[in-house]
Amino acid sequence: MNTRHSVALVTGANRGLGLAFAHELLARGATKVYAGVRDIGSIDASNPAIVPVQLDVTNAMSVAAAAARCADITLLINNAGIARVLPSLLDPDWIGSSQEIMETNFYGIVRTTQAFAPVLSANGNGAIVNVLSDTTWFARPMLSAYAASKSAAWSFTNASRIELREHGIxxxxxxxxFLDTDMTKGYELKKTNPREAASYTLGELERGAHEALVDENTRQVQGSLSSGNAAYYLNVPALA
Known part of the structure; x- marks a missing residue:
């Protein structure tokens, strides 16, 4: 897919990776970028090419309204996501936190895919980008609920790829x-610049790739899966 002259909707676009995707799309020649956010007031409205759209991916009615509002899109970027750090798998709050996370990170992608796939198909040669994580394959205990949501989203992404191909998507x-965003603020970690991550991903989309493995650590984790020492077996120091 060529992102030049595309019309995109980016969920969770008020900051971080979502905002980086919006700016990168415009830099690549996108005609319009809908910025899907819960709070319209959180978007800088000075750029007429960025159109704020009220969107709560946990609310089916909100998603349906956004699909009607953004009926001209050719690209959907499912970026909206939340994370919670929990001290242990045995934490009493684990189930409640995981349910909250799944509503956004997993069911949110399901809702938007179901609502926007007919729009993308009608507009021809559309695409969906689902923002996942290296935790899809390597679940750190403190992020185990978040990791579970991303693993579920990966499975849905793979199923979507097979079915939606028949609809031209x-x-x-x-x-x-880890990205250098508010979500990781205060943590001393190796982080990727969001704009660089957005640029790499859109480049992979334009060349027809099925997955974008943004950073070297993620590539190492994925590459270990078929080995006898897969990253998810234990907390490998080099991949922590």
Whole structure:
């Protein structure tokens, strides 16, 4: 898919990776970018090419309204996501936190895919990018609930790729480690610049890739899966 002259909707676009995707799309020649956000007031409205759209991916009515509002899109970027750090798998709050996370990170993607796939198909040669994670394959205990949501989203992404191909829709899963955003603020970690991550992913989309493995650590994790020492077996120091 060529992102030049595309019309895109980016969910969770008020900051971080979502905002980086919006800016990168415009830099590549996108005609319009709908910025899907819960709070319209959180979007800088100074750029007329970025159109704020009220969208709560946990609310089916909100998603349906956005699909009607953004009926001209050719690209959907499912970026909206939340994370919670829990001290242990045995934490009493684990189930409640995981349910909250799944509503956004997994069911949110399901809702938007179901609502926007007919729109993309009608507009011809559309695409969906689902923002996933290296935790899809490597579940750190403190992020185990978040990891479970991304693993579920990866499975749905793979199923979507098979079914939606028949409707002229290309599906790409973006896998990335820690990003330099508000979500990781205060943590001393190796982080990827969001704009660089967005640029790499859109480049992979344009060349027809099925997955974008943004950083070297993510590539190492994925590459270990078929080995006898897969990253998810234990907390490998080099991949922590």
């Amino acid at each position: 290309h599906v790409l899963g973006m896998h990335v480690g």
